Amino acid sequence: MGKIIAIANQKGGVGKTTTAVNLCASLNHRDKKVLLIDCDPQGNATTGMGVKKGKIKSIYDVMFRDVPVKEAVTATKYGSLLGARPELAGANVELVEMENRTDLLKEKLEPIRDKYQYILIDCPPSLELLTVNALGAADTVLIPVQTEFYALEGLSDLIGTVRAVRQRINPDLQIEGLVMTMYDKRTKLSTDVEKALRESFPDLVYETMIPRNIRLSEAPSHGKPCLAYDKSSKGTKAYLHLANEFLKKQKGGKS
Numbered sequence: 401m402g403k404i405i406a407i408a409n410q411k412g413g414v415g416k417t418t419t420a421v422n423l424c425a426s427l428n429h430r431d432k433k434v435l436l437i438d439c440d441p442q443g444n445a446t447t448g449m450g451v452k453k454g455k456i457k458s459i460y461d462v463m464f465r466d467v468p469v470k471e472a473v474t475a476t477k478y479g480s481l482l483g484a485r486p487e488l489a490g491a492n493v494e495l496v497e498m499e500n501r502t503d504l505l506k507e508k509l510e511p512i513r514d515k516y517q518y519i520l521i522d523c524p525p526s527l528e529l530l531t532v533n534a535l536g537a538a539d540t541v542l543i544p545v546q547t548e549f550y551a552l553e554g555l556s557d558l559i560g561t562v563r564a565v566r567q568r569i570n571p572d573l574q575i576e577g578l579v580m581t582m583y584d585k586r587t588k589l590s591t592d593v594e595k596a597l598r599e600s601f602p603d604l605v606y607e608t609m610i611p612r613n614i615r616l617s618e619a620p621s622h623g624k625p626c627l628a629y630d631k632s633s634k635g636t637k638a639y640l641h642l643a644n645e646f647l648k649k650q651k652g653g654k655s
Contacts, residue, residue: 402435402516403650404509405576406538410561411554412525414546415581418616419642420522421448421478422635423542425625426643427518428479435473435516438484439505439530441491445522446483449476450623458485462508464494469512478625480516488530495529502529502569506537527561535565540576544610545597547583547590552597575604577649579642583609608642611635 407420417440424436438445443453456474459482461467474481495501509519521534535541541562545551559575566573578601584590597605610616613635619626626636 402433402513402519403540404513404519404521404538406521406523406531406534406541407544408523408531408534408541408558409543409545409554410525410527410531410558411546411551414525414551414554415544415610416525417444417448417522418620419542419544419579419581419610419639420445420520421620422616422625422627422639423643423646424449424520425478425627426639427646429627429640430643430647432517432647433480433515434518434520435480435482435512437482437509437519437521437534439488439534440484440522440524441486441489441530442524443484443486443488444620446481446485447623448620448625449478449481449483451476451481451483453483453485456483456485458483458488460485460488460491463491463504469508470515473512478628492529495533502532502536505533509537527557531561532565532569535562535573536569538570538573540574542576542579544579544581545593547580547593547609549589549593552593577646578605579608579610580605581610582612584612606642606645608638608645610638610642613638 409416424434427434446453457467457472462469462472523531523534611634615630615633616626616635619629
């Protein structure tokens with residue numbers, strides 16, 4: 401059965417979608433069968449995978465229009481994609497009225513779970529019902545953390561949400577790990593945040609740190625993961641290292 405990993409942080413601009421797209425591409429590069437689900441109404445992961453939002457069936461169609469999930473998956477060079485379109489912005493309003501409002505995504509993904517080794521879910525940058533659905537469907541949550549002071553404050557809120565989801569919706573949900581993003585070793589702030597994270601969460605923080613890198617910022621505008629845009633860049637190498645560390649962790653039986 402495929403492992404479902406929600407990539408979440410309620411704070412925007414921390415590299416969440418960048419991590420989702422580039423980890424997907426890096427796992428695909430390692431010959432893993434991977435599906436990326438774009439649950440963010442902005443649809444940035446969709447365009448980052450080189451797919452035009454107006455020409456696909458989307459996660460919205462699967463959740464609210466009874467389109468079979470296998471019919472909505474789009475094949476790309478960088479892994480499979482279940483993309484997003486703008487109408488996903490209204491999903492929270494529709495979910496509020498539903499009895500299974502926290503379990504809908506989990507139910508919809510069951511028919512394809514065995515077809516992939518890893519299913520990554522790019523969550524919205526807020527703690528809303530779409531995010532709760534992703535956490536309810538996931539086995540683990542991977543948390544990108546920007547190396548700045550306010551990221552530490554937001555992290556405690558998200559961990560509290562994970563605990564609440566575990567108590568009420570998904571008792572098996574675990575934290576996959578914390579990934580430091582936009583790291584700049586030249587600044588004292590980055591090194592201070594790194595130290596604080598490693599001291600507070602010694603078993604959860606990945607050794608791999610994602611640097612500030614212009615190629616990572618440029619790649620989405622070309623509709624490509626960084627691996628396809630500039631395979632020799634520091635950003636590409638960092639995400640390949642992250643994929644290796646992630647896979648090694650799976651072999652070790654940790655979650």
